[in-house]
Amino acid sequence: MNHPCVTTLERDSAPRVLFAGDQLVEADLPAGTRCIYPKPPIQPLRDVDAAIRYAINHPLGSEPLYAKLRPGMKVTIAVDDISLPLPPMKAPDVRERILEIVLALMADHGVDDIEIIVATGIHRKMKAAEVRHMVGRKVFDAYWPDRLYNHDAEDHDNLVEVATTDHGEVIEMNRRAVDSDLIVYVNLNFVPMDGGHKSLMCGLTSYRSLSAHHNPETIRGCDSYMDPQKSELYTRVWRMGRLAAKKLNVFTVETTINNRMFDRPLEFLAKNEDDLDARERALLKGLVATTARLPQVARQAIFDRFPAPYGVTGVWAGETEAVHAKTLERCNEQYLVPFEGQADVLVTGIPFISPYNVHAFLNPLLVSVQAQGYLFNFYRGAPLVKKGGTLIITHPCTDKFDHEQHAPYIDFVHRVLPETRNAVELHERYEKKFAQDPAFIQMYRTGHAYHPAHPFFMWYWGENGRQHIGRVIVVGADNEYIPKLLGYETAATMDEALYRARGSENKSLSVAHMHVPPIVMADVRI
């Protein structure tokens, strides 16, 4: 019997609505298609501030935060960047709440040598307005820019080697954090692959350290990124994080949020199409028609206009691993939906957002990251789609990039990718040279561009999906070049895509449809 969040389509079922970038499209999926929907949002905490205070005063596997403080000590607070959550959270962001409480506690204990570092890793640096939104005006005005700033993974004078694992992985971290008597990490855990040791090991390290686990070998060794026990990425990051934790004094604060991504009037986008009332159906029809007619900039503005009304569902603090175990439980409680068996074909829409295009267009490389990276990996147990199966996605695959944020992506897609799609070859022949590109590094350091290594990491991100999935068919592409470059086939309609998936023998196929966003993860049992 299906879980309430899994629906099997009948012949007369309503069409399914899929994201195709910032457009919505309707598709008639065959009878028998099993559609998996996000769970309803978990009830949020009623008093988040009280939960934060309780967590830091009753930590897991650690003495309380106040007991770690002494006058004159040097403290670094590291904060997750704006890649999480998606879209950005309605103010006040939970990070603002934690910072205000933690900073007040520190002031009470005579700690005034405090710097707050946005743990951007090799992501783009956050803009002042984005930081202000995240940490709140009070903290921003008091600390920005001298004591609240973005991490710089290319500032080699301010990076220091902490240790090397017995596997030869070098941990090179932000000097200020390493030199501190205490590091407090303020996390917002969006999906199970976030948080834990990954926070410090990705957020405050260098390209050199990141390349120890962001490489094709590691990614190919992952079953699901979202299932830590089966993720080689998790294994390597954990190995490095545990070693670093022995050398550093880290106090971790992790938070979870529910999946209430859409605010009114777009809340119905999270629902099963069969459960919509007449008003919601009319709104949906209107939105489908509107997004089909509006220019791209206007469509993006519609979705950017509504920050997500996420509710905080948990706060834990203390020793990193003990804290993260609780975080994972709550994350899984929100996202995991039991699903029996695998499908021959997985159909999913590719939405307009990803962690790497906040306030920017989802460029072609990020389409592949979403399809074969994130969406493929939203499972535990076994992939939703069988080995060698077909993934059908809806997206225009427009050859468009944000010229500032994704400057190195443009070169990667148009200069490097035409040479080869082979991740190992890209890693061995091109990555190192490209990652040292002085112009792109300058754009990363003084502007708001991603580090030049980032597009390579993004290509690798789709690697386990690429190894598992037999073919990807994209419906609604506005050009042939980009899908071909990404290794995708194209189809004008969903019917054509399904026809192609069936092949010349016209065999009967099991079809699954994943309704995203909001996030849902399939807990697949074979």
Place this chain on the structure above:
Amino acid sequence: MAASYFDVDGTLVSTNLVHPTLFYLLNQATPVQTALRFGRALFKAPAMTVAELADRRTFNELLYSSYQGMSEDRLVLLADEVFEKVLRPSIFPAARDLVRKNVDRGNVVVLISGALDFIARRLADHLGADDVIANRLEMKDGYATGKLEKPVVAGPEKARLIRDHARVHGHDLDDCYAFSDSYSDLPMLSVVGHPAAVNPDPRLKLLAKAYSWPSFDLRACP
């Protein structure tokens, strides 16, 4: 091995060719000489303004005619002072780091500038650049004639000089970088595989966007 070619004025430093020239004009051996030379330069100012808008090469030739009659000894003697007082304070905060990133990558760094070679050389040494392609004053009997030796480093000529430099030193232009702030350097930016707009003027900024060239500001501290 690849090379990185840097325009200088406006790209790595905030000054332009006029600033060192003014320093020389205002630091002549006697106040009378200073007044005479400065007066003559002022007289040429309108023509230089027009030339700047129309043709960089003509501008350079007009500007350097102000050096006519200056002794080579004095020019070289004052070069350190010109560098310390005019150029060094005007180097953009992130310029040295950008040059270093190119060196770290294994690129040969070349400054290509309309400035005079003995001044550009000092800047190159300071920034850690390997080579200089710059203008040279024609000297006769130890005195500047006010003319530039050919080729004059300006505008499209920079592109040819880069091609020649790359050929002589065995650099594949597809692997080479070029950095400039000015639309007038479009030829030099176009001959390499990796052009970049640095503190770009509005026309270059638009062009960089159209061609997806990297574009950034060295005036900002990292």
